Amino acid sequence: MPLAEFSPAEVGTEAGGFRIVGTAQGVLRMTVWGYWPQDVVRTFSSDAPSALQKLSPSGTFVLEATELKPQGADGQEALRVLFRALAPLEFAKASVVASNALTRMQLARLLRECSLDGRAQLG
Amino acid sequence: MGSAEEAGKAIQSFYDALEDLLRGRGTASMNEVWHHGDYVTTVHPFGHWARGWTEVWATWEEGAAVFATYQGHATRTDIIGTIHDLKVAVHGDAAHSTGVYKSRLYMSEGPMDLKVNCTNVAHRIDGVWKLVLHHADQAPPEWNARIGKMVESGRS
Numbered sequence A: 001m002p003l004a005e006f007s008p009a010e011v012g013t014e015a016g017g018f019r020i021v022g023t024a025q026g027v028l029r030m031t032v033w034g035y036w037p038q039d040v041v042r043t044f045s046s047d048a049p050s051a052l053q054k055l056s057p058s059g060t061f062v063l064e065a066t067e068l069k070p071q072g073a074d075g076q077e078a079l080r081v082l083f084r085a086l087a088p089l090e091f092a093k094a095s096v097v098a099s100n101a102l103t104r105m106q107l108a109r110l111l112r113e114c115s116l117d118g119r120a121q122l123g
Numbered sequence B: 001m002g003s004a005e006e007a008g009k010a011i012q013s014f015y016d017a018l019e020d021l022l023r024g025r026g027t028a029s030m031n032e033v034w035h036h037g038d039y040v041t042t043v044h045p046f047g048h049w050a051r052g053w054t055e056v057w058a059t060w061e062e063g064a065a066v067f068a069t070y071q072g073h074a075t076r077t078d079i080i081g082t083i084h085d086l087k088v089a090v091h092g093d094a095a096h097s098t099g100v101y102k103s104r105l106y107m108s109e110g111p112m113d114l115k116v117n118c119t120n121v122a123h124r125i126d127g128v129w130k131l132v133l134h135h136a137d138q139a140p141p142e143w144n145a146r147i148g149k150m151v152e153s154g155r156s
Helices: A038-052 A073-086 A101-113 B003-022 B028-033 B053-067 B141-153
Strands: A006-013 A016-022 A027-034 A060-068 A093-097 B041-043 B081-091 B094-107 B110-125 B128-136
Touching: A006 A027, A006 A038, A016 A038, A027 A038, A038 A073, A060 A101, A073 A101, A101 B053, A101 B141, B003 B028, B003 B053, B003 B081, B003 B094, B003 B110, B003 B128, B028 B053, B041 B053, B053 B141, B110 B141
Parallel strands: A027 A060, A060 A093, B041 B128
Antiparallel strands: A006 A016, A016 A027, B081 B094, B094 B110, B110 B128
């Protein structure tokens, strides 16, 4: 069943936030950036797992984190909530994209902690 | 002790704290050497600028998490990294330093060396010198790739 297309709802500010976009082609893309304040952490922890439920077994998940900074404890926990929700799902492909080397290392560690290191491609 | 000597000691304390972090001895000493203000900044051999204490501290904590997977220090007694050619200049309650940080990590494939230029700025706040800026050149891509591989695999 293809992912229903939905309009992106942007949460946060230029300093830190996220946007979730689903396409009719079955791609669920979460774009995350900056350093997350508490309100963004809370909203992401709720919105991201909910959005994942729309991912079909033939779908693609992308975490676009090229502008994400290394997160503190709360931001890391929000990302763990996402990865733990993704872990039991069936999907065709999952990609995590980061350009900041330290952010990439943080995401690699969190993927490993959530047993997703073999299933999500880190680019 | 003169101002230059005091500022130099504070900056050396930063490199001692970095050694603690790399050797898995915790981040308490790193927390202690920094001013916890909104205007502090840092950049490491890997990654981009962090601005403000909250972001700066997140990078040091992540650095500690990265090197928690490094096991090469378990059997070594030498220092992992040291600052060379450290020059400190003091102007009132501000000081800056330049130097060259050299480190060696013993990875499963053999030693891996790093040599980067570093700049630090310290401010004397309530009579105590605290770091407010740390800059290190970016590491060569192959060094970053090897550290990234260490994190992904969970072993050095």
